[in-house]
Amino acid sequence: MQLKIAIGTIAFMLAMMVFGYAALREPARLGRFINAELGRSIEAGGNIFANNCTTCHGIDGTAQECYDSSGNQIACQGLPLNYNALLCGDKSQRMTDMGWQGTKRNYVLSVVSVGRGAIMPAWAEQFGGPLRPDQVENVTNFVLNWESETLCAAPVVTYDWPETAEEFLARTDEVQPGDATRGAELYSVTYGCQACHGSLDGAAPAAIGPSLVNIETDGATRVEGMDALQYVYHSILFPSDHIAPECPTGPCAGPPSAMPANFGARMGEAPQDMADILAALLGE
Structure with missing residues (x-):
């Protein structure tokens, strides 16, 4: 009887050690899973951006170099997205200019979803656009992925325009x-x-x-x-x-x-x- 109790105790302790080890590794495993999922989302968003957004926002999102479907260079009609005034800080300069009170992620997602003015169309299905909710999320993640220490360390270029x-x-x-x-x-x-x-x-x-x-x-x-x-x-x-x-x-x-x-x-x-x-x- 005592032997069975000892064996049971040892088995219980071994099981707890295994569970404890697994619990300690779970945050790292979950982090890798989340990072992998985000990476796939960014990659998918990049493909959508390349096929739909570069004619207005530029091939690198800076609104400096745009091409039409025939490969001819054209003027970039959209705002820069790979841009510190949009992406840097918890409340970026563009969010402040627009009076946006929510998060930066929701700001980008809302603009992708519903568009902006006569030039930027709505892209989300629920607002008449062609993209599913997961695709809107992918494009949002792709744009937000441009934020970096290098981008945010660069000064925002300003010019003191006189009144007249x-x-x-x-x-x-x-x-x-x-x-x-x-x-x-x-x-x-x-x-x-x-x-x-x-x-x-x-x-x-x-x-x-x-x-x-x-x-x-x-x-x-x-x-x-x-x-x-x-x-x-x-x-x-x-x-x-x-x-x-x-x-x-x-x-x-x-x-x-x-x-x-x-x-x-x-x-x-x-x-x-x-x-x-x-x-x-x-x-x-």
Whole structure:
């Protein structure tokens, strides 16, 4: 009887040791499982991004290098996603700008799901898009995976835009007189303005935003106290402040404007671009 008790006690102790060892290893095993699942999700999201998102947000998410389905380089219409102002910090700069009160993950997921304005469509099935909930999660994980110490250590590039266009153009130590030819190229390709506003000569009609063919005249009538130069300059930097009355499909929607609000940040890296675009639009 005593032998059976001893054997039972030893067996119980061995079983507890095995269970204890397994319990100690469980967090690590679970962590590896979660990391593997996340890795598969990021990989799947990368494939979806490459097939659907790069024409607007760029091949690396920086909205700097975009191509159409034929392989021709085109202007990037979307906002940068591989970008410290979106991804860095518990509450990133873009979340603050948009007044978002939730988490960063939910912010990215919501934009992927429901879209943003006239250019960014809804992608989730429940909002009329083509992606299942798991696919929306995969794209969200792929975008969030761009956050890194290197990205977040880089300074956010800013430029102190003066209040008026005249003040800006007077900064002769920073900008040269506008080059209208280069400005027309920036307008049609680099910043993709033509896709919404049409070509400057009217050969390609406006599709979403108001035509700018006569902006040197029309711009002076839009806002009391603003001439055309100031109106265009301010509208590039703050597109939601003054909504044009008529768009190709009827009254322009907004605020907020369908026009991206990131041109000030993008041109802040090359202020000469602003001077050249003003020259193309207004001869300034």
